[in-house]
Amino acid sequence: MSAAVYSEYNNDNFDDAAGFEPRQRRGAWVTHPFAELINSLCPISSYAVLREFEWLDPHDVEALADALRFGFNFVEDDFERHFAEYLASDGASLTGARIIQFIKRKTFPFGKLFEAITLPTFINGPRGSDGTLQKIKKLETVVTPELNIDKSNLEKAIIKLVASGVIDRAPSNWQSQSGSVAYVYCVVPILPALTTMTHRAFDRFDKARPDRASGVFDQLTEMINGKWSAFQTNVLSERERASERIAKAAAKKVGKSVQRVAAA
Numbered sequence: 001m002s003a004a005v006y007s008e009y010n011n012d013n014f015d016d017a018a019g020f021e022p023r024q025r026r027g028a029w030v031t032h033p034f035a036e037l038i039n040s041l042c043p044i045s046s047y048a049v050l051r052e053f054e055w056l057d058p059h060d061v062e063a064l065a066d067a068l069r070f071g072f073n074f075v076e077d078d079f080e081r082h083f084a085e086y087l088a089s090d091g092a093s094l095t096g097a098r099i100i101q102f103i104k105r106k107t108f109p110f111g112k113l114f115e116a117i118t119l120p121t122f123i124n125g126p127r128g129s130d131g132t133l134q135k136i137k138k139l140e141t142v143v144t145p146e147l148n149i150d151k152s153n154l155e156k157a158i159i160k161l162v163a164s165g166v167i168d169r170a171p172s173n174w175q176s177q178s179g180s181v182a183y184v185y186c187v188v189p190i191l192p193a194l195t196t197m198t199h200r201a202f203d204r205f206d207k208a209r210p211d212r213a214s215g216v217f218d219q220l221t222e223m224i225n226g227k228w229s230a231f232q233t234n235v236l237s238e239r240e241r242a243s244e245r246i247a248k249a250a251a252k253k254v255g256k257s258v259q260r261v262a263a264a
Helices: 002-010 033-041 046-050 058-088 094-110 119-124 151-163 190-208 213-263
Strands: 115-118 168-175 181-186
Touching: 033 046, 033 168, 033 213, 046 058, 058 094, 058 190, 058 213, 094 115, 094 151, 094 181, 115 119, 119 151, 151 168, 151 213, 168 213, 190 213
Parallel strands: none
Antiparallel strands: 115 181, 168 181
């Protein structure tokens, strides 16, 4: 199904009535510099983006787009193992599982690793200007259904997922028209995902273009590393803040228990 969705996206076959227009018709929509860079290397737009790199010749572009798609597919496969491990963990919850699936459906089927999502979007689902859930036209399915979880419980569940490293997020540069602040989400820990994607891509590209592989991937790695540090800081800060919030909530709960015992 993924290949069909990639094709639909690139061929302008989204349901415009649902307000879901192809990226190239939206104009600039910046979420986070690193997130935009990585998404540009994913199947959603890699071929078009790679053609703009002066250090790639036409044969490189074809082979690298194919290699990056190949690497991306391995990240999708790893997600299934990652999700199964989460479900088997002591900290798993139905709400957490639904959040993970929501992020997955907003990213992987469209050939990207990141998406900016606000709390209202989680709660009400991604909707178009007419108020209906966004749909993929030819598949006649919604992008993802609404979660219908109250804001407090939703925030707690997201914080728990972030603190435990099940998902990664960083503050987005984008803000919705309603003023809701968005975070850039990745449904898997980004560092191992990016490592898997680039290593698998290198192996495939090396088979197709052995004389060019080292030079091309040195350039690619330098480009990624140039934006990685700031993003990693954001991700680690979010994880630390999430852990602190959980610790404070736990301490508060213990304090109330002690007060009840003392009162008795």
